[in-house]
Amino acid sequence: MIRLELVTLGGVKVSDEVYEIILPTRDGIIGVLPGHMPLVSVAENGVISVRRTANDPDELMEHFAVSGGVIEVDNNILRILVDEADAADDINEAEAQAAYERAQKLKSEAKDQVSLDQAQSLIDRQAVRLQVAGLRRRKRNR
Numbered sequence: 001m002i003r004l005e006l007v008t009l010g011g012v013k014v015s016d017e018v019y020e021i022i023l024p025t026r027d028g029i030i031g032v033l034p035g036h037m038p039l040v041s042v043a044e045n046g047v048i049s050v051r052r053t054a055n056d057p058d059e060l061m062e063h064f065a066v067s068g069g070v071i072e073v074d075n076n077i078l079r080i081l082v083d084e085a086d087a088a089d090d091i092n093e094a095e096a097q098a099a100y101e102r103a104q105k106l107k108s109e110a111k112d113q114v115s116l117d118q119a120q121s122l123i124d125r126q127a128v129r130l131q132v133a134g135l136r137r138r139k140r141n142r
Contacts, residue, residue, distance in 0.1 A: 001017040001018065001019060001034055001076070002017070002018060002019070002020075002021070002032060002033065002034045002036070002076045002077070002078055003015075003016075003017055003018075003076060003077040003078065004016055004017075004018045004021055004050065004078050004080075005077065005078065005079045005080065006048070006064065006066075006080045006082070006085055007079065007080065007081050007082070008082055008083065008084055008085045009083055009084070010084075013064070013085045013087070014050070014064075016052075018050050018051065018052050019033070019034070019051050019052060019053050019054045019056070020032065020033050020050070020051040020054075021048065021049070021050050021051075021078055021080075022048070022049040022050075023043065023046070023048045023049075023066075023071065023080065024043065024044040024045070024046030024047065024048075024066075025041040025042060025043060025044060025071065026041065026042045026044055027041065029046075032073055032078050034076055035076070036073050036076075036078075037073070038073060038074045038075075039071070039072070039073040039074075040070070040071070040072050040073075041070070041071050042068070042069075042070060042071075043066060043068060043069040043070060043071050043080060043081075043082055044068060045066065045067050045068055045124050045125060045128055046065075046066065046128055047063055047064070047065060047066075047128060047131055047132055047135070048063070048064045048066050048080065048085070049061045049062070049063050049064075050062045050063075050064075062087070062088065063087075063088045063132045063135045064085045064086060064087055064088070064132065065084075065085070065086045065088075065091065065125075065128040065129040065131070065132040066080070066082045066084065066085045066086075066128070067082060067083045067084045067085075067125050067128070068082060068083055069081045069082030069083060084125075086129055086132065088132045088133065088135060091129050091132055091133045092133075093130065093133035093134075096126050096129040096130050096133055097126075097130060099122070099126045099129075100123065100126035100127060100130060102122075103119055103122035103123040103126055104119075104123060106118075106119040106122065107119035107120060107123060
């Protein structure tokens with residue numbers, strides 16, 4: 001097992017023993033299993049998926065929408081420090097969709113590069129939240 005510590009600016013989201021974590025980095029999606037080599041990397045906006053035990057099927061994986069941060073793997077401990085992390089069950093899909101549409105409107109109305117970059121950041125965050133909400137919906141429909 002590997003110790004997963006998912007920490008946000010708001011506090012600890014997860015601190016538990018798990019079997020596998022799949023997460024987005026600048027170099028692409030990686031999987032972390034027990035015995036993983038030491039690693040420090042940048043976490044990208046995206047989905048973190050957690051398999052609690054080796055026998056858990058994909059349908060039982062937990063998913064989190066995260067926004068940028070840092071990951072460290074050392075001695076069977078994976079620390080993920082991110083700005084925000086939303087568990088699938090905490091995401092209201094309708095609210096995320098409305099926020100996504102508002103962010104797209106902000107982008108279309110942006111008058112300068114700073115406003116454009118801020119709007120794109122909001123779009124990216126809500127797109128990940130919608131992706132995680134969709135994973136939860138598919139899981140429930142099985």
